Amino acid sequence: MKKALLIMLFLALLIPAVVQAYPLVPIDSIQWVPVGQDSSRIAGDTVITGGLITCGTGAFYAGTGVTFYMENPSGGDFSGIMAYSAQAQGYPTLVPGDSILCTAVVSEYNSLPPPEFVTMTELLIIPSTFEFRLYGMPEPEAMDVPCSEIDSTAHADSAAEKYEGVFIKVHGLTVDSLINYSTTSTWICSDSTGHQICVREAADSIPNSFRPPVGTQFDFVQGVVYHRFGAYLLQPRYMRDMRLSRGAPIVTVAHTPLYPLVGDMVTINAYAVDDEPIPQDSVRLFYRINLLPWTPVSMTRIPNTDNYTFTLPSIQAGWVIDYFVHAVDDSSNITNEPYEAPLGFHRYTVQAPRTMTIAEARVDANQDYVPDLLDSAVIVTGIAVSPNFNTRKTDFYLQQGNAGIEVFYDSTQIMVNPGDSVTVNGIIAQYYGKTQVVAYRNNRITLHGSGHLPETTVVTCNDLADINGEAHEGTLIKVNNVLILPTPNPWPILGTSATMTMVNGDSAVLRIDLSTDIDGQPQVASRANIVGVLSQYDYSTPLNGFYEFMPRFYTDFTWQTGVDEDVVIPNDYSLSQNYPNPFNPSTLISFNLKEKTQVSLSIYNIMGERVNNLINQELEPGAHSVRWDGVNTAGQKVSSGIYFYKLDTNEFS
Structure with missing residues (x-):
């Protein structure tokens, strides 16, 4: 009776683990979903796919990797997709019109936490699977789409899902309002019927200062559709993706550094674009110090660009600078930025930083979850408790006592190791609720050598x-x-x-x-x-x-090397389904022991031959798990196919 029971258990616990070949799947089959859904039906699968490049590598920020967009040559609904490769080094430059083939994992990027998932389907390119098919094909034509199809205000988002990742063109847009971020902006635009669309300016080739004023009219805006934070956003790739209607110049203005300290010279940057060239010396800066009369100066144009600059000298702490930009085109159309100038103007105040503790820099006395010193200049010192959480910028955490803060510097990466003593001269900021001290020069982050990590x-x-x-x-x-x-x-x-x-x-x-x-x-x-x-x-x-x-x-x-142990002692023996299954390249096998016993866990092929023994030792009672990475006892990768695993103890098989 015991032998029969053992055989029945053995048969019931032979779990197949499969390594599959990859199917060839067109983009529209990856992207198609029923109305009202936004996650690919084959999310998590590995596929071979390809198409024509519609947005090349380097157009949008991708950390140390690369991202690009491609679509089926025939175009149409569900025809486009975003692709990402984690390895930028040695990756080929892709331009619109190239034709490629690659192997990738279909993934869903979640930009909202549950239960409000909003997912952007993307391809995670598997290294060394990329193939060029054709070079230098004509750039694909953008698909004409009415604004009403992508109108979040009219709750048409489910209709827009079919354009996710697709290269589209929307005509006759007027800028209604802007949402400005540090390096990107979102323009809320409408067409003549009143439908609205969000245009997200995030391309590296478009100047950060390009912020069209309210009322700007475009003949068209084209780009790829990006799904983020509950909205379908139209992302222009290059300046040529936008064509202005005739009228006054578009002028956007910014100054750097954003929060000047004593000793800083401040550069005023203006981006002035028109349907015709702007005449020489027709972009002027007006500035004043501490409410004295306005001083006009001509801004210097950077050759072969639409950028104009002027640098103001450093001034004393507490002094206030007001400024605006005045531009005139060849048809005598005038634009002031801001448009109500000189009654309206841009302003900055020069600060002298104050030395304080990190806890003092984080004070939130009114408990509104915003630091009371937001936008104030401080000097803080602490111990780095992390390396950089960024591959190109400086982004680490600094702790002093029981208080911590994120340190951020946008331009370059300063190498910091946990335990380093660091002083930062910067501005208190907040990024999605996280309190930061932002440095605007690399010499305002000072390393004093290795210190001691605080107690965990x-x-x-x-x-x-x-x-x-x-x-x-x-x-x-x-x-x-x-x-x-x-x-x-x-x-x-x-x-x-x-x-x-x-x-x-x-x-x-x-x-x-x-x-x-x-x-x-x-x-x-x-x-x-x-x-x-x-x-x-x-x-x-x-x-x-x-x-x-x-x-x-x-x-x-x-955790315990090889075998993970839980403190909860189960009532019986059990062997669980491996996860993931099918798997590539590894899978986790879990089991429970009700008492201390000798354990053997082995992998068998379909011929009944043992290919590996994962465990052969005495284990304590509790929950355990072990990972198999698809190799045999010699450490060689096994071939694709079906495999079984079997658990043996003194009383259980």
Whole structure:
């Protein structure tokens, strides 16, 4: 009887693990979804696909990787898609009209947390699978789409899903309002019927200062459709993707540095564009100091561009500069920026930074979750508790006592290691709820040598919940014995980030950033202890939620090597379905032991031959897991196919 029972259990617990070949799937088959849905039906699958490039590499920021858009040569609904490769080095330059083929994982990028998922379907290119098919084909024609098809205000978003990733053109747009960010902007535009569309200016080839004033009219705007934060956005790729109607020049203005300190010279930058060339010396700056009379000066044009500059000398702390720009085109059309000048104007005040503690810099006395010193100049010193969470810029966390803050410098990366003593002279800022000190020059971040890391504070997931997390933002913390769940994202493959869930009583967000050494590593055990820093990414006021726990290194995860043990002792033996299945390149096998026993866990091929023995040792009672990376006992990769695994103990098989 016991022998028969053992055989039945053996047959029931033979779980196939399959490594599959990849099908050839056209883009529209990847993208097609029923009305009202936005996630690909084959998300997570690996496919071979290709098409014509509509937006080349380098058009949009992609960190250390590259991103581009392509679509079916025949065009049409669901014909376009965004593609991403984590490896930019050695990657070919793609331009519109090139034809390519590649192998990729179909992925969904979630820009909102549950339950409000908004997903952008994208292809994660598998390294070394890229093939050129044709070079130098004509640039694909943009698909004409009425504004009403992509009108978020009219709740037409489900209709716009078929244009996600597609190269489209929308005619007759007028700028109604602008939302300005540090390096991008969003223009709310409408057509003659009153329907609205969001145009997102994020292309590297379009100057950051190009911010069309309210009332600007375009004959057309064309670009690729990007799905983000609940809206379908039209992204122009290059300046040629926008054509102005006739009229006065468009002038946008900015000054750098944005928050000048004593000793800074400030450059006024104007971007002036018209349907015809603007005559020489027709772009002028008017400025005044401390409300004295206006002083006019001609701005200098940068050759072969529409950019004009003028640099003002440094002035004393507390002094105030007001300015506006006046431009005249060849038809005597006049534009002032701002348009109500001289009654309206741009202004900045020169500051002298104050030295203080990080805790003082973060003070929020009125508890509105905005630092009271927002936009103020400070000097803070602390110990770096993370390296840079960025591959091109300076972006790390600094802690002093129990208070932490993010340090950010946009232009270059200053190498910082955990334990370094650092002084920062910068401006208090806030980015999606996260308090920052932003430096505008690299010599305002000073490294004093290696110090000592502060003590790691042990917290629970409840301590990282909404409101509670503010006390730990920017500091080095540790969570013990958390269950790691692959939701909303699975463990990240190389070159990708992932937002996961961790649980120990309550749940919290685990964020793995692609700038670390974690992505692409073997998935850690389902239960682990984790060290990291607490960040935040909240997009709605009050800014007191969406805290993200971010490990810095793969070694920030600790668990028993090879086998993960849980403190909960099960009532019986069990062997679980491996995950993922099918898998490539590795899978996790989990099982429970009700008592201490000798354990053998082996992998067999379809012929019944044992190809690997993963465990052969005595284990304690509890939950365990072990990873198989698809190799045999000699360490060689096995061929694709069906495999079985079998668990043997003293009393169970």
